[in-house]
Amino acid sequence: MKRLLALVRELGAGWAVLYLLHRLFAAQSLPVSLYAYRLVRQPVPDRASLGAARRARFSCRLLEPQDPMLAATFIDEEILDYRFSQGAQCYGLFKEDRLIAWLWLVKGAYEEDEVRARFLLAPDCVWDFDVYIHPDHRLGFAFAALWDAVNEDLHRHSIRWTISRISAFNAASLRSHARMGATPCGGLVFLSFGPVQLMLGSRRPFMHLGLRRGHGPEIHFSSH
Numbered sequence: 001m002k003r004l005l006a007l008v009r010e011l012g013a014g015w016a017v018l019y020l021l022h023r024l025f026a027a028q029s030l031p032v033s034l035y036a037y038r039l040v041r042q043p044v045p046d047r048a049s050l051g052a053a054r055r056a057r058f059s060c061r062l063l064e065p066q067d068p069m070l071a072a073t074f075i076d077e078e079i080l081d082y083r084f085s086q087g088a089q090c091y092g093l094f095k096e097d098r099l100i101a102w103l104w105l106v107k108g109a110y111e112e113d114e115v116r117a118r119f120l121l122a123p124d125c126v127w128d129f130d131v132y133i134h135p136d137h138r139l140g141f142a143f144a145a146l147w148d149a150v151n152e153d154l155h156r157h158s159i160r161w162t163i164s165r166i167s168a169f170n171a172a173s174l175r176s177h178a179r180m181g182a183t184p185c186g187g188l189v190f191l192s193f194g195p196v197q198l199m200l201g202s203r204r205p206f207m208h209l210g211l212r213r214g215h216g217p218e219i220h221f222s223s224h
Helices: 002-011 012-025 067-075 077-084 144-157 172-180
Strands: 032-043 059-063 091-093 098-106 109-111 118-121 123-132 161-167 183-193 196-201 207-212 220-221
Touching: 002 012, 032 172, 059 144, 067 091, 067 098, 067 161, 091 144, 098 144, 118 123, 118 161, 123 144, 161 172
Parallel strands: 118 220, 123 161
Antiparallel strands: 032 161, 032 183, 059 091, 091 098, 098 123, 109 118, 183 196, 196 207
């Protein structure tokens, strides 16, 4: 009971119920799954959060599709191909020539790989996903240095917002985004049974039923 109450305090009653269903379905042998996401919008600042001396400890650059440093991400080659085929970009953060963090961005539209959904973005928005910091650097300045470098590039290209989906069950990630100025902009729940997928959400189309593989909702994001 204490664990349940702690879960409710951390996630809220509604998301806690969905988390328990998610765990229940994951433990079954049936082809049933439930995913719940919080959508957040984060402004692109016009100034760095770290001082110049701390930023100088790191370097950041885009990792191209054939970059050998991609091997250090341990991301499956098929997934890499899928991301780059969408036009996604991977920003890598280095310290003493060692890749210690990365962040993926895509413009225009993002095809979700965990559920069937397509997120359509306004010209001054980008979708960010798969932000990773090496465990040895999670208590340092790597996270801030990575975002400072990415935001500098985005600001130069007149991008005002980054948008992302976060698991509604990942309270730590939600808190870290909030500290960076991210604000909620919706929630989505996907329930799948075999090829059938039901989406319920707080953004248009609000509800979508896909009866076959490859059939999912399109969710629009404006800059307002």
